Amino acid sequence: MRTLRLATALVVLLAATAPARADHPVTRAGGLLTRVTPLVEEVCGANFEKAPTVKELSVPEAMALFAKDVRPQLERKYKGVTPGQMRFIMRQAAVNSVQSCVARYSVTGKTIVLVRAGFDRQCRALSIPREQIEAFLTFALAHECVHALDDARFDLGKLFRESADEEALRAVNMVVEGRGTHFGDLVAARLRVPPEIRAHVPGGAAPSGEHEWLLALSTRFGRAFVADLLKRGGRNLADRALREPPAVTHLVCQPGRWPDARRSKLTRANQKALTAFGAPATATRMSELLLRVRYTCLHGPATARTLFGGYRDGVQVVVGTSNVAVLEFADAAGARRYAERSRRERMTLVRWREGDRAVLRVSGKDSAEVMARLRKAAKIRLR
Secondary structure: OHHHHHHHHHHHHHHHHOOOOOOOHHHHHHHHHHHHHHHHHHHHOOOOOOOOOEEEOOHHHHHHHHHHHHHHHHHHHOOOOOHHHHHHHHHHHHHHHHHHOOOEEEOOOOEEEEOHHHHHHHHHHOOOOHHHHHHHHHHHHHHHHHHHHHHHHHOHHHHHHOOOOHHHHHHHHHHHHHHHHHHHHHHHHHOOOOHHHHOOOOOOOOOOOHHHHHHHHHHHHHHHHHHHHHHHHHHHHHHHHHHOOOOOOHHHHOHHHOOOOOOOHHHHHHHHHHHHOOOOOOOEEOOHHHHHHHHHHHHOHHHHHHHHOOEEEEEEEEEOOEEEEEEEEOOHHHHHHHHHHHOOOOOEEEEOOOOOOEEEEEEOOOHHHHHHHHHHHOOOOOO
16 A cells, blocks of 8 residues: 555656646647658658657546556566556556656557656756757657657557567567667757767666666667668668567577577477476576676676677576576587576576586575486486
8 A cells, every 4th residue: 555655646746746837848849740750751761651649648648548558568467466456557557657758659549648747857867958858859759759650560569469478578679669769869860969868768878777777778789689680681671570570589689690590409408308397387488688687787787798698598497496497608608607607696506517508507495406306307418
């Protein structure tokens, strides 16, 4: 109940602190979008059949719309919760969206949404100078206008709804945000938005926590992915990433492997071995994005880049209270680096042999017992 009261208080505060100035930049958003739209069409190589729109909504209106946007993903992620719990989860997600909203394209409302209170809050949080607030709004509208055009062409809502699992959903989101960031920045540059304004991206310039690093790395890898596709195959290849989106974040983090990479025989064999071990559920592929987020938070971005620059694939499963995983690398040197780093972590047992490309890792209070059972029952071969 305390959390619910805090969330309610936040909404009341946002509504109460929203300025009522008639000359607020948000009131000119329609005109700014009109300038942005033809440039978005030009850089993306496609045209709107119907011109995009932008609407300023109140806090309650925006919360209701944002809740509809995220409902399919939340219902899939939190299966088994009661209707009351789901309403609470959706409300919290909507509160967070309003609180962080500079501008947001709604896949259900088919419009770009502005919430004046949320916009002003972000301007204060990012220390945007008063004279650059309109440029900041232009920058945000360019990003969201790319989403609007992608939705009109590829149906983003359907892509999110039909993602096979959470990992596929993360990969799709990286591509979508990567396109918004890459093409939106091109448009903002043409409109002479200052570089210091264009430097503002999700997660911030210096992320400090897991959530901020997730936002930052999703955007950075997504943007690099889109740029790589444009360089290799132009707009056709970049568009293909939304027609046939990558199913795992590994292919976005290491774009040169998409669209031709195939899952390795070693990883498939180890997934079968883990499942045969008697785990309660089928072993699942590990998310490179989440691995990079975790190790960035633990050891810093340089270490994470070194550890996972040669990462190829991985599978994991929960056995009792232990997490069991097999990770594959491009070469033995990469496997060795990861094994040596993992051995320093508490309650973690790692098996790796000289010359192997795979690392077997068990973490949890029963790691030694689980490792012994695993090697005996599953006969996992590292080479």
